[in-house]
Amino acid sequence: MTAARGRRRSTKFIFVTGGVVSSLGKGLTSASIGALLESRGIRVSFIKLDPYFNLDPGLMSPIQHGEVFVTEDGIETDLDLGHYERLTSAQMSRLNTYTSGKIYFSVLQKERRGEYQGKTVQVIPHITDEIKGVIREAAEGNDVLIVEVGGTVGDIESLPYLEAIRQMRHDVGAENCVYIHLTYIPYIAAAGELKTKPTQHSVMKLREIGIQPDILICRSERPIPVDVKQKIALFCSVDPGSVFSAVDVSTIYALPLALHKEGVDEKIAELLNIWSRAPDLGEWERILERIESPKNGEVVIGIVGKYVELTESYRSLHEALTHAGIVGDVRIRPEYVDAQAIEAQGPDLLLRGVDAVLVPGGFGPRGMEGKIRAIRWARENRVPFLGICMGMQLALVEFARSILGLEKANSLELDERTPHPIIVPIAPPPNEKGMRLGAHPIRLIEGTLARSLYGEEEVSERFRHRYEFNEEYRERFEKAGMVVSGVEPSSSRVEIVELPEHPHFLAIQAHPEFKSRPMAPHPLFIGFIDAAVKYRDTREEKPSRLVPVRGASGE
Numbered sequence: 314m315t316a317a318r319g320r321r322r323s324t325k326f327i328f329v330t331g332g333v334v335s336s337l338g339k340g341l342t343s344a345s346i347g348a349l350l351e352s353r354g355i356r357v358s359f360i361k362l363d364p365y366f367n368l369d370p371g372l373m374s375p376i377q378h379g380e381v382f383v384t385e386d387g388i389e390t391d392l393d394l395g396h397y398e399r400l401t402s403a404q405m406s407r408l409n410t411y412t413s414g415k416i417y418f419s420v421l422q423k424e425r426r427g428e429y430q431g432k433t434v435q436v437i438p439h440i441t442d443e444i445k446g447v448i449r450e451a452a453e454g455n456d457v458l459i460v461e462v463g464g465t466v467g468d469i470e471s472l473p474y475l476e477a478i479r480q481m482r483h484d485v486g487a488e489n490c491v492y493i494h495l496t497y498i499p500y501i502a503a504a505g506e507l508k509t510k511p512t513q514h515s516v517m518k519l520r521e522i523g524i525q526p527d528i529l530i531c532r533s534e535r536p537i538p539v540d541v542k543q544k545i546a547l548f549c550s551v552d553p554g555s556v557f558s559a560v561d562v563s564t565i566y567a568l569p570l571a572l573h574k575e576g577v578d579e580k581i582a583e584l585l586n587i588w589s590r591a592p593d594l595g596e597w598e599r600i601l602e603r604i605e606s607p608k609n610g611e612v613v614i615g616i617v618g619k620y621v622e623l624t625e626s627y628r629s630l631h632e633a634l635t636h637a638g639i640v641g642d643v644r645i646r647p648e649y650v651d652a653q654a655i656e657a658q659g660p661d662l663l664l665r666g667v668d669a670v671l672v673p674g675g676f677g678p679r680g681m682e683g684k685i686r687a688i689r690w691a692r693e694n695r696v697p698f699l700g701i702c703m704g705m706q707l708a709l710v711e712f713a714r715s716i717l718g719l720e721k722a723n724s725l726e727l728d729e730r731t732p733h734p735i736i737v738p739i740a741p742p743p744n745e746k747g748m749r750l751g752a753h754p755i756r757l758i759e760g761t762l763a764r765s766l767y768g769e770e771e772v773s774e775r776f777r778h779r780y781e782f783n784e785e786y787r788e789r790f791e792k793a794g795m796v797v798s799g800v801e802p803s804s805s806r807v808e809i810v811e812l813p814e815h816p817h818f819l820a821i822q823a824h825p826e827f828k829s830r831p832m833a834p835h836p837l838f839i840g841f842i843d844a845a846v847k848y849r850d851t852r853e854e855k856p857s858r859l860v861p862v863r864g865a866s867g868e
């Protein structure tokens with residue numbers, strides 16, 4: 314069938330591994346390479362292979378693992394998929410993310426179904442074949458598939474993946490594969506030298522497995538001089554023109570341009586023998602210029618959460634704010650405020666000085682009263698507010714307590730005995746975890762802030778929640794001034810609420826941050842940042858409603 318549509322080009326593969334230490338930014342590097350190839354008119358996609366055994370990161374703590382990213386088709390994934398989507402136009406799905414848990418699970422199910430016909434089921438070939446199978450599936454319809462292997466070379470866990478990608482070269486031909494190894498070159502001040510030994514060892518490990526990297530991308534704090542590149546090339550058996558330096562960049566949006574300047578995409582195109590147009594990077598340059606030298610100064614966004622020790626937990630949020638800053642030509646300074654600290658010290662002290670308050674998603678009771686106090690503070694002081702998922706649920710609880718006078722109002726997730734369950738489990742449970750996941754439509758109500766920001770009547774957003782607004786209370790909320798501005802089209806359930814009395818108070822059950830891209834910033838974030846700028850610019854004229862907290866001056 315496909316043959317009838319003409320010659321079908323086969324996909325080429327870029328395998329990205331990491332060495333020396335973890336957290337080198339393999340995901341961002343892969344995404345940036347994707348962006349560069351796309352800017353040459355090449356159709357790219359990605360697959361992330363994670364060596365851990367959880368079926369997905371859905372139940373892993375964000376503190377350990379960073380944010381859980383959600384795809385259109387409702388898969389809870391590693392945050393690198395967010396980078397892939399933000400930096401390219403690729404749309405990720407269940408085909409683009411696998412963990413060892415998923416791979417082994419599938420093999421075990423096949424074993425139970427008797428699909429291995431009496432054979433002894435082994436890592437090689439059964440696990441490795443399964444891995445190659447999912448790689449091929451993700452490759453379909455793309456010119457290039459970027460395969461990112463999680464973990465660090467040398468880990469026992471990632472061995473089956475490395476064996477599988479080694480075999481791929483044999484299966485699809487050397488001319489269709491490029492192996493990129495991302496490593497780290499530390500600078501040792503005492504010696505005044507960049508040290509290449511860890512990289513040599515990491516490449517040695519790869520070669521032991523049978524993979525000779527074609528390209529080395531070397532992270533370091535300072536640019537790697539030519540003689541050091543030559544030394545790395547010699548000891549790692551890599552062409553000197555294939556050793557690239559990736560110096561820390563001020564913003565992730567500088568990375569595609571930085572890699573291009575080094576010549577990474579040129580080299581990849583050469584090795585894969587891809588004829589393409591010269592990359593068009595004008596849009597990336599424009600974005601970078603706006604992020605680095607905005608004309609409208611800076612706004613401080615107070616993000617009240619409980620995972621503030623690791624800002625990777627709020628990665629998409631951070632990026633969505635940055636994207637909106639590109640539109641507003643304003644620098645975003647996120648101020649992560651610990652919700653529990655607000656419980657202890659009060660919002661006046663900790664939120665004073667912010668130009669807007671954002672309460673993001675969250676699970677479980679810890680810090681929730683602090684978030685509620687932050688919401689109340691933003692509402693009463695007319696500070697722009699955006700609530701996301703748990704942020705919306707708590708905004709509704711806060712309203713019930715303060716405006717409807719239901720002092721003990723709560724979400725059943727946080728207090729099972731509350732006499733006023735404003736937020737209740739979704740019924741019937743949408744899946745075995747009780748969780749509603751992935752993209753769903755929202756109908757926007759005419760005449761509302763949400764409707765004007767989106768500029769459309771029906772939109773689609775991604776969800777990840779187990780609880781929702783208790784419709785029994787809806788009339789009371791609406792009578793008291795809370796406006797429902799977005800609903801689920803068929804059931805009319807509440808998805809977005811706002812307070813028209815307030816300059817900018819909007820909360821949404823979905824996660825708009827997952828859909829924002831630097832080239833297409835999300836309307837709700839654009840509106841929020843716009844409100845923050847306005848608040849900043851007029852704040853001085855208003856008498857402060859804040860009562861100074863004793864001891865806050867440091868006396």
Ligand code: GLN
Nearest residue numbers: 674675702703778779780
């Ligand atoms: N814990 C809440 C729920 O499950 C909110 C989820 C979230 O913020 N992602 O509904």
